[in-house]
Amino acid sequence: MTTPHTAAEKAHILSEALPYIQRFYDKTIVIKYGGNAMTERHLMEAFAKDVVLLKLVGMNPVVVHGGGPQIAGLLQRIGKQSEFIQGMRVTDEETLDVVEMVLGGLVNQDIVTLINKHGGRAVGLTGKDGNFIHAKKMLVKSKEKADELLDIGQVGEITGIDPEIIQVLDARDFIPVVAPLGTDSEGNAYNINADVAAGKIAGVLQAEKVIFMTNTPGVLDKQMQLLTGLTPREVDELIADGTISGGMIPKVGYAVDAVNSGVKTAHIIDGRVEHALLLEVLTPEGVGTLIKRG
Ligand SMILES: Nc1ncnc2c1ncn2[C@@H]1O[C@H](COP(=O)(O)OP(=O)(O)O)[C@@H](O)[C@H]1O
Ligand SMILES: CC(=O)N[C@@H](CCC(=O)OP(=O)(O)O)C(=O)O
Numbered sequence: 001m002t003t004p005h006t007a008a009e010k011a012h013i014l015s016e017a018l019p020y021i022q023r024f025y026d027k028t029i030v031i032k033y034g035g036n037a038m039t040e041r042h043l044m045e046a047f048a049k050d051v052v053l054l055k056l057v058g059m060n061p062v063v064v065h066g067g068g069p070q071i072a073g074l075l076q077r078i079g080k081q082s083e084f085i086q087g088m089r090v091t092d093e094e095t096l097d098v099v100e101m102v103l104g105g106l107v108n109q110d111i112v113t114l115i116n117k118h119g120g121r122a123v124g125l126t127g128k129d130g131n132f133i134h135a136k137k138m139l140v141k142s143k144e145k146a147d148e149l150l151d152i153g154q155v156g157e158i159t160g161i162d163p164e165i166i167q168v169l170d171a172r173d174f175i176p177v178v179a180p181l182g183t184d185s186e187g188n189a190y191n192i193n194a195d196v197a198a199g200k201i202a203g204v205l206q207a208e209k210v211i212f213m214t215n216t217p218g219v220l221d222k223q224m225q226l227l228t229g230l231t232p233r234e235v236d237e238l239i240a241d242g243t244i245s246g247g248m249i250p251k252v253g254y255a256v257d258a259v260n261s262g263v264k265t266a267h268i269i270d271g272r273v274e275h276a277l278l279l280e281v282l283t284p285e286g287v288g289t290l291i292k293r294g
Helices: 005-015 020-022 041-055 068-077 093-117 162-170 194-204 233-239 248-260 277-282
Strands: 029-033 059-065 122-126 133-141 148-160 175-179 181-183 190-193 207-214 265-270 289-291
Touching: 005 020, 005 148, 005 181, 029 041, 029 194, 041 059, 041 093, 041 175, 041 277, 059 093, 059 162, 059 194, 068 093, 093 122, 093 148, 093 175, 093 181, 093 190, 122 181, 133 190, 148 181, 148 194, 162 194, 194 248, 194 277, 207 248, 207 277, 233 248, 248 289, 265 277
Parallel strands: 029 059, 029 207, 059 175, 122 175, 133 181, 148 190, 207 265
Antiparallel strands: 133 148, 181 190, 265 289
């Protein structure tokens, strides 16, 4: 049980938000909402309220969501196994159907409905809508043979982003909720890692912040202690010495890519903490790991 705050403490906490509201007014904040941070309903409700609040105080939140565990759940129900190569789900035609159903349908609409329930005006879209995320087939380098490229199916590498649809929605006070799917000029659909999509969208929008909400307190060192601040160079060192592995690799990789493209700061925060988003944006505390250019 937390001790209740007195009226004076509450007033102090509220007034502390003022400089952050002023600083981030009319700025774009891209929020990557990871599938692992979406497991509990009360956390999803708190997340939706936070997004609505940020919009109402004048920021432009853009939600880019994942859904890895939710895709795994549906694949399991149809008796299909998934394989990951370098953090990317090998995506055959049948898997792509499930990915499109879960990301573009179930998860996207769930988030949209929650935000709207709390008074926001969320609009769900995938990167296919308005031909907004352009992609091509991604080939990954084999770990065994450096010169060999592996075909992992319908996994997309982003070749371009047309931000107009997002800008139009922002300007009219809608909250875009983006599922990471893309298409090529032939109309083929691609499954895109949500961290990649969030980092690239933040870069194209020249966002103030990109915030990755996941299921760890942030980036941890070898002793499992939180690293509160990192530069792109330090991130490279932590990947090289194996401290950062698995699903954290694309996350920090695209966080660095975003700050190198002009996004002011990237944050990896714990989506299991209630109102983590609000704490990150509107309080002096900040939470998780901050990545910015050194
Ligand atoms: N150095 C590290 N610090 C924190 N987490 C790490 C680190 N290295 C690897 N990880 C793993 O990365 C995971 C987060 O990535 P991922 O499972 O892809 O999450 P999401 O679904 O939110 O994208 C963590 O749960 C953890 O297991
Ligand atoms: C190519 C690829 O791996 N795509 C991801 C897309 C969803 C995602 O990234 O979800 P999280 O952020 O919850 O992990 C996948 O199929 O799982």
